[in-house]
Amino acid sequence: MSAAVSSTTPHLEEELKNKVTDNNNVGGEPDQEQVPYSDGANSDVAEETEPEEDDESKLESDRELDLGPQVTLKEQLEKDKDDESLRKWKEQLLGKVDMSVVGLGESKDPEVKILSLTITSPDRPDLILPIPFTNDPKKSLFILKEGSKCRTKFTFTVSSNIVSGLKYTNLVWKTGVRVGSRKKMFGTFSPQQAPYTYELEEETIPCGMFARGTYAARTKFVDDDRKCYLDVNYYFEIQKNWATPQ
Numbered sequence: 001m002s003a004a005v006s007s008t009t010p011h012l013e014e015e016l017k018n019k020v021t022d023n024n025n026v027g028g029e030p031d032q033e034q035v036p037y038s039d040g041a042n043s044d045v046a047e048e049t050e051p052e053e054d055d056e057s058k059l060e061s062d063r064e065l066d067l068g069p070q071v072t073l074k075e076q077l078e079k080d081k082d083d084e085s086l087r088k089w090k091e092q093l094l095g096k097v098d099m100s101v102v103g104l105g106e107s108k109d110p111e112v113k114i115l116s117l118t119i120t121s122p123d124r125p126d127l128i129l130p131i132p133f134t135n136d137p138k139k140s141l142f143i144l145k146e147g148s149k150c151r152t153k154f155t156f157t158v159s160s161n162i163v164s165g166l167k168y169t170n171l172v173w174k175t176g177v178r179v180g181s182r183k184k185m186f187g188t189f190s191p192q193q194a195p196y197t198y199e200l201e202e203e204t205i206p207c208g209m210f211a212r213g214t215y216a217a218r219t220k221f222v223d224d225d226r227k228c229y230l231d232v233n234y235y236f237e238i239q240k241n242w243a244t245p246q
Contacts, residue, residue, distance in 0.1 A: 110163035112229040114221055115195060118153040119144075124242050133234060140214060141234040143243040146207035153199040156221075158189045165224030168200075173216045205238060212238050 119127040119142060127142055135141055144150065154168070166189060172180035186198050205211075214237050221230040 108161060109227070110161040110191070110223070111157075111159045112163050112166065112189075112221065112223070113157045113159075114230045115155045115157065117219075118155070119150055120153060120199075121145075121148050121150045123148050131230065131232070133232065135234075137234065139235065140237045143237045143239050144205045145242045146205055146211055146238050146240060148205050148242075149202055150205060151199055151202050153197060155195050155197050157195050159191045162188060162190050163223050164188045166229075167222055169220045169222070171218045174213060179215075207238075212240065 114131050116131055117129045119129075123145065129141065133141055166186040168182075168184045168186055170180075170182040171178060184200060189196055214235055216233070216235055218233050219230065220228060220232075222228050
């Protein structure tokens, strides 16, 4: 969704039409659009997503940053505690941190747990998908109605230390061809007991025969230290109608 919704570009339908047209012009090959995934193509999503690592490496090499030595949250709070201006600035940044809730601030590494992915649409009740996903990995995780307006929302917790530069990356493929990508900087979050919720921009699901079908997606969450908190592969579908509730 965002894997589906936020990852698909506004021109996805036009891109898909062009790709199908190109395929039909190569060696007289028959159109494979009606069979999105054969047994071979459906064997492993990870095989289709290998190019992402190269993209990530290029992005990181373009902006190498020296973030300095990591310190625990407890050390952050106690450092310069006699400086009134710094103390107020830290309180503004971190809020009132309950050290008993966030692991006493003894760890230098933040802990981020992605709890759920929620797909919202005016056309239907919210679809809440707990993470990790429990469905059959070779079956579609959810179905989107073509032409509908949707938003993707993630719920997550942060503990132990501040997480800096939490970034969401989502890539989407159809019949083995990358048709969408999305990168979103969520930001920096301090530890707290209550979960955070981050909602992405509203997207319109593509429609038409070229847009309908099965898609493979890969969603990742990493921070500025390149620590990965979630890396998940799944399938979803775009159909004429929403799935019938079971």
